Amino acid sequence: MPRFDRADLIARCNLIAGRPAADGDMTPAKWDTLLSDAQDHWVRTMATHVPAAMYGTPIELAPTEGGAEYRFPEGVEIVGRLELRNGRWGSELGRSDFILERDRVRFPYGVARSFRGGLWARYVAAPAEGIGPRADGSIAEPVLEPPSARVLLCFRACSMWAERGAVRDSSPYHDMETRAWNGDPQRPGDVGILDALKMQYGAGDAELEEMGGGAWYRGPDFR
Numbered sequence: 001m002p003r004f005d006r007a008d009l010i011a012r013c014n015l016i017a018g019r020p021a022a023d024g025d026m027t028p029a030k031w032d033t034l035l036s037d038a039q040d041h042w043v044r045t046m047a048t049h050v051p052a053a054m055y056g057t058p059i060e061l062a063p064t065e066g067g068a069e070y071r072f073p074e075g076v077e078i079v080g081r082l083e084l085r086n087g088r089w090g091s092e093l094g095r096s097d098f099i100l101e102r103d104r105v106r107f108p109y110g111v112a113r114s115f116r117g118g119l120w121a122r123y124v125a126a127p128a129e130g131i132g133p134r135a136d137g138s139i140a141e142p143v144l145e146p147p148s149a150r151v152l153l154c155f156r157a158c159s160m161w162a163e164r165g166a167v168r169d170s171s172p173y174h175d176m177e178t179r180a181w182n183g184d185p186q187r188p189g190d191v192g193i194l195d196a197l198k199m200q201y202g203a204g205d206a207e208l209e210e211m212g213g214g215a216w217y218r219g220p221d222f223r
Contacts, residue, residue, distance in 0.1 A: 004147040006131050006139055009035055012154045016173065017161060031157060032132030038156035039127055039144055046144065047080025047124035049194060052201040054080075054124040054145050058088055061105070061119045067112035070119050071104045077126040087117025149193050152180055 001008055010031045011021070019026050046054050061070035072078065082100055084093040098105045107113050129140045144150050155177035162170035183192035191199075 004142070004150040006032070006035075006141050009131075009142060009150060009154055009157075012151065013157050013161075016154055016176070017158045026161065029132065032130060034157035034160045035142070035153050036127070036130035036132070037160065038153040039131060039142055041156060042144055042149070042152050043124065043127060044079045046149070046197075050197040050201055051081045051083075051124055053149075053197050055083075055122045056125075058085070058120045058122045060088075061121050063114070063119070064104075065112070067114050068110055069104045069106045072121070072123075074103075075128060076103065078123045079126045080124045083122040085120045085122075086115045088120045090115075090117055090120075146197075149197075152177060152193065155180060 001011070010028050013019075013031050013035070014021055014023065014026070017026070043054065059073070061072065063070050078100070082105075084098060084105065085091065086093065096108075098107055105119075113119075127143055131140055131142050134140055142150050142153065144153065155173050159170045159173035159177065162168035162173055179192065181192050181194050183190045183195060
């Protein structure tokens with residue numbers, strides 16, 4: 001079985017919650033709902049703390065209103081940090097250089113702007129659909145990246161399952177989720193998913209500026 005796809009996550013949920021594989025109470029459809037809600041939470045969290053782990057390929061935004069606005073693809077909901085560049089590998093716009101308005105960006109005072117290499121964006125998009133079967137029979141798989149971080153979805157889904165009706169103790173699952181994300185403080189040297197990703201992708205932008213560093217695409221070869 002592939003690791004961290006929908007089927008694997010449901011199997012992990014049953015294992016963590018101590019439920020039988022064929023469970024009349026917690027069907028795959030019910031786990032799909034909880035896993036989807038958990039994914040919404042963790043995509044937002046990942047996009048806030050380590051957006052580079054979730055960034056897709058840069059896309060060029062389409063200008064409208066004579067360059068006064070640039071629109072994102074239809075249906076995209078941006079979560080976390082938005083990175084805009086003058087040209088695919090050009091200089092990054094400062095946060096005060098543009099105004100984000102749901103499905104578009106515009107510029108202060110309604111000024112129209114053109115960019116020699118186009119206006120390029122990198123961002124994390126909120127999941128466009130829940131995990132589970134689609135109407136056409138295909139499966140909407142989890143999209144949280146990296147795949148190994150999807151174990152967080154299982155712990156949160158089990159916590160939400162335990163909280164249903166307030167009849168079970170959700171704290172063990174909450175503790176599992178916290179240790180997976182932050183590391184176990186009782187085990188010296190144990191790193192959680194957050195610290196591992198920060199090591200892999202670099203610290204947050206503010207921390208990088210203080211250290212005099214930057215992301216790879218800010219190096220001299222990419223200016």
